[in-house]
């Protein structure tokens with residue numbers, strides 16, 4: 245990457261970091277505003293950005309900017325992780341996603357401080373990992389709970405952008421999700437951990453998303469029943485679509501890459517199918533996740549047009565459009581070879 249491009253990315257990283265910091269501060273001190281900015285604006289935009297240009301997001305993600313800081317400043321131990329540890333952390337990230345996201349209904353959607361604590365915990369963990377391990381193996385390509393979704397949705401991005409973090413490739417993750425064309429969760433089947441995590445996210449996410457939207461927000465967890473309500477529908481949906489995925493996979497009627505594309509399309513389409521109505525006040529649970537209540541402003545058919553349009557877009561982008569052999573970012577030149585486990 246040339247100096248001008250680097251400067252542009254650094255400027256963007258600082259700008260997005262400042263936005264992130266503003267949202268984080270709002271969550272702490274003006275929770276209603278913070279919740280609106282984080283859960284009702286940033287998070288709803290994220291899946292679309294991941295589908296189209298996940299490399300842009302990975303270049304500017306504020307959490308990445310923080311946890312890669314030790315590496316940029318030259319104070320990381322830069323350990324190279326074993327493939328087995330990478331796979332184990334990858335499985336933990338999928339499980340973390342499936343455990344944390346349902347808690348939004350009972351805690352995070354309505355509690356700004358709790359959301360801030362969740363983000364802060366990830367910052368501390370990410371920084372600690374970043375101070376020990378090389379580049380994105382530390383967090384962005386292993387433990388980050390958003391990363392499994394990036395792998396699933398980012399299987400046919402518009403094209404590769406420059407890598408705004410790694411100056412030289414240290415081969416810290418193999419295969420590197422950023423640098424592998426048409427990356428997807430089922431490309432890596434090195435061991436049982438990567439196999440399980442790949443199946444859980446690919447087969448399970450569409451049903452999980454569907455189930456998640458069938459749980460109303462409620463204030464806190466004060467009984468076993470509250471916990472049951474939170475964890476009932478999303479895992480149930482997950483089990484259903486995972487079973488369908490496994491049946492289709494074993495039937496060998498189509499190539500697995502096709503199945504991955506079908507299931508990623510289903511998951512992201514399902515997300516917007518439910519999220520757009522709720523953002524505009526037309527959701528199944530009227531007060532949940534509303535950005536602007538447009539119920540008395542626009543007719544319901546306009547919502548149907550919007551969700552049909554997003555679904556059509558994802559079908560065209562992820563399913564009909566041929567895999568374009570593009571990676572998320574351009575791999576930088578390789579550095580000298582280092583051995584696994586070396587400090």
Ligand code: SF4
Pocket residue numbers: 379380381385407410412413414415416417418420421422423575576
């Ligand atoms: S480009 Fe190379 S150094 Fe950077 S995350 Fe990928 S494998 Fe690691």
